[in-house]
Amino acid sequence: MKSIHLLATLLVLAILPTSCDSSGSGGQAGDENKIVVGATMLSMQNEFVVNVHDEMEKKAEELGVELIVNDAQRSALKQVEQVESFIAQKVDVIVLNPCEVEASSPAVQKALAANIPIVNVNSATSTTPTAFVGSDDTEAGRMAMRFIAEKLGGKGNVIMIHGYMGQAAQIQREKGAKEVLKEYPGLKLIAEQTGEWDRAKSMSLMENWIQSHGKGINAVFAHNDEMGMGALKALEDAGLKNKVIVVSIDAIADALQAVKSGRLDATVFQNAHQQGATAIETAVKIVKKEPYEKQVLIPFELVTKQNVAQYIK
Incomplete structure (x- = not known):
């Protein structure tokens, strides 16, 4: 009798759908109709990077996009491995916040070789991605x-x-x-x-x-x-x-x-809001085969005591 119950439990578990962890551990897409974006961020210990990430999450939710985020912890090697994982998961598009110009470039190369578009946000690589969103x-x-x-x-x-x-x-x-x-x-x-x-x-x-x-x-x-x-x-x-x-x-x-x-x-x-939101918007446009800008440069602005009030939330 116990073996029959065990078999039934295993059968139920086998047919349950897998879900995607948007907080960073990765996994298969939970909804086949949703666009799935894999993102690897330079370091979630850096406040500006966290601000960019937060805006990416807001825009992804607004557009109904599934976002998987990984923290590269300042390691270009880890970043390349995370992109390889996204490729294996067959995400629709990748957003890369590069750790290094040269050492993170293989991540771009691997994505493009797998025919998965990749958008660099905030920072550049020597290998040209599908699109770049950041500032000069x-x-x-x-x-x-x-x-x-x-x-x-x-x-x-x-x-x-x-x-x-x-x-x-x-x-x-x-x-x-x-x-x-x-x-x-x-x-x-x-x-x-x-x-x-x-x-x-x-x-x-x-x-x-x-x-x-x-x-x-x-x-x-x-x-x-x-x-x-x-x-x-x-x-x-x-x-x-x-x-x-x-x-x-x-x-x-x-x-x-x-x-x-x-x-x-x-x-x-440096406009974290525009960088994060535009990166997701661009990624979605690419997947949907809509027109998109290959390079979006968001201007920097000098902040002094005279104009600081307009920047404080």
């Missing part, structure tokens, strides 16, 4: 460094805190900043190193530079707000902030409040 990070670097140059009257010692080395935003923001530095011979880049987009690491870097350069530091350009806030804290703890200009990028909530209070001199607004 070179311009963000120029914007931040030009603000510093004007505040210092074209003369002074600058420190630059890089993002994760090899990632498109790091490469392009450095390029833009150094283009402006060439225009101002009186500006000297006295130190530069990666803070890996991390607040605590950047605070530690800044503490070391304060020991090395002390009052010789006139300005800090951090490639994102997390690192800018870390540098700001180190300068405040050392009693030097009033003498040092600090500028960063992304306009996350903490940074906006710091600009409002006068602690952070400026941030550069």
